[in-house]
Amino acid sequence: MRAFSYLLVSAVLAVPFSLSAALPALAEGTITVAGEASIPATPDMATVSLGVTTEGKTAAEAMSANSEALAGVIARLKAAGIAEQDLQTTSLSLNPNWVGYDAGQTPTISNYIAMNMLNVRVRDLAALGGVLDASIADGANTLNGITFELASPRPVLDEARKAAVADAAAKAALYATAAGVSLGKVIAISEQQNYGGPTPVFMEAKAASPVPVATGQIAMQTSVSITYQIAE
Secondary structure (H helix, E strand, O other): OHHHHHHHHHHHHOOOOOHHHHOOOOOOOEEEEEEEEEEEEOOOEEEEEEEEEEEEOOHHHHHHHHHHHHHHHHHHHHHOOOOHHHEEEEEEEEEEEEEOOOOOOOOEEEEEEEEEEEEEEEOOHHHHHHHHHHHHHOOOOEEEEEEEEOOOOHHHHHHHHHHHHHHHHHHHHHHHHHHOOEEEEEEEEEEEOOOOOOOOEEOOOOOOOOOOOOOOOEEEEEEEEEEEEEEO
C-alpha cells in the first residue's frame, strides 16, 4: 500500500506545469490610446443659482427677513413664467456673525446671517434677462452663477462620442504604423466625462433693466480610452 502511494505522488509531481501558461496573454501585445472630442452647440435652456442673504440681530430676525424676501422672489419668478417644478431649494443656512478677532478681544456675536439659495430653470432663454431683473428687484441679492444647457443633450453627446472613438482609432493606427505592427480587435473601451461648476458672484440688491446675458455656445465634451490587440 505504501509503495502505491509513493508512485501516485511521484506521478503527480512529474506532471509538467507552466505558470505563464495559466495567465491570460491580453496584457501583452496591446496598444491603449485616449480619444477626445468636443462638439459645439447652441444652448436652449439655463439654470440660475440665486437666492437671498439677510442679516438680523437675532437668528429669528434674520430667518424671518430671509423667508419674507425669498417668498417675494419666488412669487415674482412664477409671475415671470417659471413653473413650480423648475424651482428647487439647494441650500439653507443660518450662521452667527462673530466679531472681535482683530482687536484681540473675546469674539462675540454681532448679528446673524441667513441664506437661502434656489436653482431656477429657465426654458425660454429670450426671457432670461427679464427673469434675472425681476428676481433682483424683489430681493434676490446672491447669484452663484448661470449654467447654460441643452434640453436634449443626448444627440450632440453621441456625436462627440463617435468623434472621440474616431480620434482614438486614428492615434492607434499612427502608433501601430510607427512601431511597424498591425492593429487587432478592440478589447476594451471606457468613457470619461468632466463637467465644470459655476463661479460664485455676489451683487447688490439693485435691478438692472434688463440684465444683459449672452448665451454664446456650449461644448459637449467626452473622452474615451480604447485598448487594441496587436495583430500577429
